[in-house]
Amino acid sequence: MQPCKILEDLIPLYISGDLDAAEADRVREHLSTCPSCQSFYHDLQKITKLLHAEPIEMDPAYGAELVVALNDRLHAREVRARRWHKMMVYASTLLVIFSTVVLLKERFFKTEQPALSWSEDYYSALLKIGYFNEMPLLAGSDEKEPLTVDKVNMVNDLALNVLTGNRLLPVEDFVEVTAPLAESEFESIYQNLADQPF
Amino acid sequence: MESFENEYVRTFNQLVLANQPRIYRLFRRMVDSHEEANDLTQDTFIKVYRNLSKFRGSSSIDTWIYRIAINTGLNYLRRQRARQILGLDLVERRVSDDEQPANPATSNILRRAIAKLPARQQMVVILRSYQELPFKEIAAILNMTENNAKVNYSHALKSLRRILNKMGVDYAAL
Numbered sequence: 311m312q313p314c315k316i317l318e319d320l321i322p323l324y325i326s327g328d329l330d331a332a333e334a335d336r337v338r339e340h341l342s343t344c345p346s347c348q349s350f351y352h353d354l355q356k357i358t359k360l361l362h363a364e365p366i367e368m369d370p371a372y373g374a375e376l377v378v379a380l381n382d383r384l385h386a387r388e389v390r391a392r393r394w395h396k397m398m399v400y401a402s403t404l405l406v407i408f409s410t411v412v413l414l415k416e417r418f419f420k421t422e423q424p425a426l427s428w429s430e431d432y433y434s435a436l437l438k439i440g441y442f443n444e445m446p447l448l449a450g451s452d453e454k455e456p457l458t459v460d461k462v463n464m465v466n467d468l469a470l471n472v473l474t475g476n477r478l479l480p481v482e483d484f485v486e487v488t489a490p491l492a493e494s495e496f497e498s499i500y501q502n503l504a505d506q507p508f
Numbered sequence: 509m510e511s512f513e514n515e516y517v518r519t520f521n522q523l524v525l526a527n528q529p530r531i532y533r534l535f536r537r538m539v540d541s542h543e544e545a546n547d548l549t550q551d552t553f554i555k556v557y558r559n560l561s562k563f564r565g566s567s568s569i570d571t572w573i574y575r576i577a578i579n580t581g582l583n584y585l586r587r588q589r590a591r592q593i594l595g596l597d598l599v600e601r602r603v604s605d606d607e608q609p610a611n612p613a614t615s616n617i618l619r620r621a622i623a624k625l626p627a628r629q630q631m632v633v634i635l636r637s638y639q640e641l642p643f644k645e646i647a648a649i650l651n652m653t654e655n656n657a658k659v660n661y662s663h664a665l666k667s668l669r670r671i672l673n674k675m676g677v678d679y680a681a682l
Contacts, residue, residue, distance in 0.1 A: 318662075318666060319659065319662040319663075319666075320662075321662075322661060322662040322664075322665040322666070323658055323661070323662060326636065326637075326661070328643060328658060350669070352679070353669050353679050354665050354666075354669060356679050357665060357668055357669060357672065358637065358665070360618055361618065361633070361637035361638060362637060362638075362640075366532075366533045366536045366537070366638075368529060368532060368533070372528065372529075372532065373524070373525050373528045373529070374525075376524060376528050376532075376546075376549065376550070376553070377521050377524050377525060379550060380524060380550060380553050380554065380557070381517070381521070383550065383554060384517075384554070384557060
């Protein structure tokens with residue numbers, strides 16, 4: 311049976327004693343004459359009683375145990391936070407030392423060799439010495455004679471070293487690499503690379 | 509002279525001791541096991557500890573702690589529902605259904621019925637019926653008007669009756 315729409319919202323509050331006197335009288339009066347609302351009222355009264363009659367048993371020591379558990383958790387958090395703080399201090403110190411060493415090295419032990427990186431300049435330098443040509447010519451060579459296969463490989467090796475080493479080859483290495491070349495060819499290649507505005 | 513840190517901890521411990529029964533009971537109404545209720549109680553008080561210095565006294569400290577507990581509980585219930593919807597909670601559900609409550613005839617039925625209510629209605633029912641708080645305080649805790657709290661309570665009881673009817677509960681036997 312469905313209760314009357316007007317009073318169904320008031321009946322739960324009537325049962326819990328949360329209506330003012332006038333509203334409570336209105337509900338009481340209506341209940342005395344309406345069987346649908348009476349049935350609704352009795353059902354809700356039982357539900358409310360059940361809700362109230364459900365005690366939760368608690369261990370008397372629970373409060374003290376909870377305080378101990380909470381203090382342990384908070385202490386553990388504090389220890390973790392302190393450890394983390396210490397680690398951050400160590401890391402920052404190491405970073406400062408490392409940066410200082412790098413800066414000092416740059417300032418006092420800087421080598422004469424210019425640091426080079428891959429750029430358009432490399433590309434044009436390699437283009438000039440014929441790295442990308444099928445039968446490259448030695449740029450600057452007087453005879454402009456075509457390179458033999460060995461010479462092409464040699465120039466390719468040289469170019470590869472320049473590329474992968476990220477810096478100009480030291481002269482000794484350069485000599486070693488280019489030893490099989492004729493002197494004029496060597497000079498030409500060396501000059502060609504050394505003159506590039508890297 | 510006592511250090512500020514020690515005084516802070518002492519005040520916190522006093523708050524825990526004074527509020528733990530109602531906070532634990534609140535959670536015990538919301539979840540199946542002591543372990544879950546205990547975890548939620550601890551989480552609530554950890555949040556209280558972290559935010560105690562920010563408490564400005566615009567409401568009573570008890571209401572403020574209740575509000576933290578309710579938010580903790582609501583978040584937990586939302587996560588639980590999401591897990592159930594995703595089917596991640598099947599094993600745990602089965603385990604908790606096997607637990608025997610103190611009064612199995614009513615506890616289980618009521619808890620299952622209350623769990624089907626919308627979260628806000630659940631909270632109002634628990635705070636009004638179990639915790640026996642006045643609507644004025646419930647409104648302050650749930651950040652709603654007193655009238656709204658009463659409307660939620662009425663709707664919750666009507667819904668409970670409908671849910672219990674669907675579950676085949678015989679009111680004459682209750």
